[in-house]
Amino acid sequence: MSNQPRQTKVFAALAASMTALAFVLMSLGYNPPAAGAFCLSSYNRMLPVRQAIYSLNGVELADWDGIEISVISGNGNNKKLFDKCQATGHFIICNGQIGTDGRIELTPRWLKQQAVADQNSQDGVIHIIVLAGADTAGPTGFQVRRTLALVELLQRKFGIAATETTYPGQFLF
16 A cells, blocks of 8 residues: 555556646637648548538529539639639539638528539539649549548439549549
8 A cells, every 4th residue: 555645646647647638728718720731620620521512502403413623723812713613513612722622612502402504414414523723633532532522412412323424534532
């Protein structure tokens, strides 16, 4: 029983240090870490994939029977390219140069459940545009994961068969 006073002292010191640290952290307030290679703060501010689909309050859902994914190369903060993508797609997966890497942008066409007005498009097909950087060969790994998660939820929500989803050649899994 000679260890009893030592254990009590260690426990008391641990409790005091944890309490002091808690007060220090509370006094600093909420300051998320700066974005870095392993920082999740920017990821946590993104629209969850599930919310991208289920955020259509009061809008009658269209009958979707296919998904088409395309990759478009863009560079810098090219607003013209982004505006074009909004007119020709339902979802835009950003590349880090235009929006945060992997960010899912809902276009006005998706919010209104409108088909894409393009002569090469079929009615009833959901168009997902993945913005690849001009200096990269294709989408980033994070873009691929977010796109696959979005596709999986869309397939489940609308009963779209996996065979009705088309991926471009440079879209690597």
